[in-house]
Amino acid sequence: MGIGVSTKDLRKIYTSPPPMAGPAARGRMMGRKERKKFEIVALDGVSLEISPGEVFGLLGPNGAGKSTTIGILTTRVRPTGGEARIGQFDVWRQQVEAKRLIGVVQQRPNLDFALTAREILTFHGAYYGLPSAERSHRAAELLDKFQLTERANDVARNFSGGMMQRLSIARAMMHDPQVLFLDEPSTGLDPQTRLLLWEIVREYNRIGKTILLTTHNMEEADALCHRIAIIDHGRVIALDAPAALKASIPGGYLLRLHVSRSTTELVARLEAMAGVREARQNGDRIDLYADRGGPLIGPIAAAVAESGTELYDVHISEPSLENLFLHHTGRSLRQ
Amino acid sequence: MNWKTFFAMLARDAHVARRNLVALLLQTMLQPLLFVFIFGRVMTSSGLMPENYKSMLLPGIIGMSMVFTGIQAVAMPLIAEFQFTHEIEDRLLAPMRIEWLAVEKVLAGMLQALVAGGFVVPASWLLLGKGVALSLNQPLLFAGVLVLVALFASAGGLTLGCSVNQTQIGLMFSLLLAPMISFGCIYYPWSALSAFPVIQKLVLLNPLVYASEGLRATLAPQYGHIPLAVVMGALLAIDAALIAAGLRQFYQKAVS
Numbered sequence: 019m020g021i022g023v024s025t026k027d028l029r030k031i032y033t034s035p036p037p038m039a040g041p042a043a044r045g046r047m048m049g050r051k052e053r054k055k056f057e058i059v060a061l062d063g064v065s066l067e068i069s070p071g072e073v074f075g076l077l078g079p080n081g082a083g084k085s086t087t088i089g090i091l092t093t094r095v096r097p098t099g100g101e102a103r104i105g106q107f108d109v110w111r112q113q114v115e116a117k118r119l120i121g122v123v124q125q126r127p128n129l130d131f132a133l134t135a136r137e138i139l140t141f142h143g144a145y146y147g148l149p150s151a152e153r154s155h156r157a158a159e160l161l162d163k164f165q166l167t168e169r170a171n172d173v174a175r176n177f178s179g180g181m182m183q184r185l186s187i188a189r190a191m192m193h194d195p196q197v198l199f200l201d202e203p204s205t206g207l208d209p210q211t212r213l214l215l216w217e218i219v220r221e222y223n224r225i226g227k228t229i230l231l232t233t234h235n236m237e238e239a240d241a242l243c244h245r246i247a248i249i250d251h252g253r254v255i256a257l258d259a260p261a262a263l264k265a266s267i268p269g270g271y272l273l274r275l276h277v278s279r280s281t282t283e284l285v286a287r288l289e290a291m292a293g294v295r296e297a298r299q300n301g302d303r304i305d306l307y308a309d310r311g312g313p314l315i316g317p318i319a320a321a322v323a324e325s326g327t328e329l330y331d332v333h334i335s336e337p338s339l340e341n342l343f344l345h346h347t348g349r350s351l352r353q
Numbered sequence: 354m355n356w357k358t359f360f361a362m363l364a365r366d367a368h369v370a371r372r373n374l375v376a377l378l379l380q381t382m383l384q385p386l387l388f389v390f391i392f393g394r395v396m397t398s399s400g401l402m403p404e405n406y407k408s409m410l411l412p413g414i415i416g417m418s419m420v421f422t423g424i425q426a427v428a429m430p431l432i433a434e435f436q437f438t439h440e441i442e443d444r445l446l447a448p449m450r451i452e453w454l455a456v457e458k459v460l461a462g463m464l465q466a467l468v469a470g471g472f473v474v475p476a477s478w479l480l481l482g483k484g485v486a487l488s489l490n491q492p493l494l495f496a497g498v499l500v501l502v503a504l505f506a507s508a509g510g511l512t513l514g515c516s517v518n519q520t521q522i523g524l525m526f527s528l529l530l531a532p533m534i535s536f537g538c539i540y541y542p543w544s545a546l547s548a549f550p551v552i553q554k555l556v557l558l559n560p561l562v563y564a565s566e567g568l569r570a571t572l573a574p575q576y577g578h579i580p581l582a583v584v585m586g587a588l589l590a591i592d593a594a595l596i597a598a599g600l601r602q603f604y605q606k607a608v609s
């Protein structure tokens with residue numbers, strides 16, 4: 019029971035610009051030679067092992083390669099190298115078998131605008147060979163679950179962004195897939211609907227389904243995922259349970275200082291303070307990883323004053339995936 | 354091959370087409386019927402054109418309607434779905450090899466082209482009034498030509514729909530389809546071009562010529578036409594080439 023997902027040393031190099039990128043990026047004005055040179059390394063050796071029945075999160079900044087990973091796992095993107103499997107099936111070589119096992123919510127909306135909400139679900143069911151009675155039954159059930167029954171007979175074209183998102187998720191669950199891929203499922207959802215989504219994901223997982231989701235939202239990853247992989251520049255830079263990941267940040271607390279002038283001497287001094295594990299300097303900003311927060315402010319202020327600079331600002335954050343990301347990449351996830 | 358999936362997609366296209374039936378019919382019928390009325394009725398009644406021009410014109414009009422219906426029915430949704438609405442994604446994820454989705458599109462386009470042809474014949478006949486002399490001596494050959502023309506139209510639609518950008522739709526009509534009509538031997542038989550030998554050779558590159566001549570050969574054989582064997586051979590070759598090109602383009606659009 020349950021189907022796992024795995025990738026081995028997955029690589030993807032895009033050799034043409036994304037189709038939606040518009041005339042400038044498509045390089046219509048470029049010569050042939052220049053156009054040939056277009057190359058984006060989207061994935062640079064991603065290996066993941068997702069167990070049957072696991073909720074697994076991919077976390078990373080824009081352009082990290084999350085959607086590309088999902089694209090390869092769902093047959094929509096051709097890998098340049100490496101291997102992707104859904105259960106026992108090689109996604110690229112056994113596409114149809116793999117597709118039968120998965121449900122996908124893609125990042126960009128792709129509802130069938132020619133159909134009503136109910137028809138979107140029933141036709142989707144028909145593509146998977148569900149008998150007619152089961153189609154209508156399941157469609158009604160899902161419309162209800164996602165609070166769309168009232169609008170069931172409207173064409174999806176007129177839906178709000180959040181309603182489209184809910185309908186997309188309902189559609190992905192329509193054929194009862196063993197593995198559910200959700201690429202930023204909570205984008206555009208209001209807080210209440212987000213909670214509804216979380217509940218639905220948990221419930222779906224409780225009956226043994228595997229779920230792979232991407233998100234920018236720490237809270238979401240923390241609340242839903244058994245394990246998380248942090249991806250940056252097409253590489254997995256950390257992978258573990260949320261709690262374990264958070265525990266792996268030195269100290270756990272992050273104190274971000276903004277000073278008028280930072281010197282190596284000051285940084286060394288701060289790093290030597292009791293409770294501080296690591297200090298990193300970045301211009302006039304200093305990040306301290308420490309095992310406590312508030313109690314350090316007094317000593318820090320004193321040290322800064324003694325070195326003849328001014329302390330503009332201190333920001334303390336508790337152990338979080340955000341800090342973890344910052345620690346690994348030197349960049350904030352939200353930028 | 355997963356026929357359930359295939360037929361579900363065909364059912365989806367039929368459902369959408371049925372919902373838009375009136376708009377679709379207007380879109381595909383209006384232009385040809387206006388042509389029929391002006392050239393076939395006004396010009397002949399006024400004596401500017403001989404009466405027997407009617408029977409010359411009708412096969413060409415049938416071909417044109419079929420070709421344009423087929424091309425538009427396949428190409429326009431594909432252009433929008435690949436570049437703008439992404440509607441097609443859900444079907445690309447269905448448990449069937451994606452090439453079959455292209456085949457389904459072609460089949461749906463063929464059916465629409467044949468339906469268009471089926472509507473144009475009686476409508477034009479009515480508009481033309483008396484004096485239409487069509488004969489159906491070789492029904493099987495006629496059916497064969499119809500199928501090959503419909504396939505040319507929808508495979509052409511597949512190729513265009515997967516090669517043309519949203520921004521180039523206007524160009525597609527003005528630079529490709531409009532000249533195809535003018536030099537498609539719709540309003541005149543191919544033999545009428547004999548006064549322009551260079552053009553007469555060049556238009557042989559235009560698939561629409563074979564559609565018109567093929568229909569003329571089987572419906573109004575009294576006019577001189579390109580030999581039917583040549584027409585069938587050319588249509589077969591064109592169909593095969595367009596299917597191959599269309600499938601390739603479709604695949605490139607569908608998988609990044």
Ligand SMILES: Nc1ncnc2c1ncn2[C@@H]1O[C@H](COP(=O)(O)OP(=O)(O)OP(=O)(O)O)[C@@H](O)[C@H]1O
Pocket residue numbers: 032033034035036037058059060078079080081082083084085086087125609
């Ligand atoms: N179809 C495509 N053609 C060319 N390049 C692409 C294509 N899709 C993605 N890319 C590029 O590959 C890289 C990874 O993109 P991807 O969409 O996987 O990132 P992501 O982690 O999902 O980002 P986001 O959080 O913005 O969704 C980016 O640099 C992007 O520009």
Ligand SMILES: [Mg+2]
Pocket residue numbers: 084085086125201
């Ligand atoms: Mg993405």
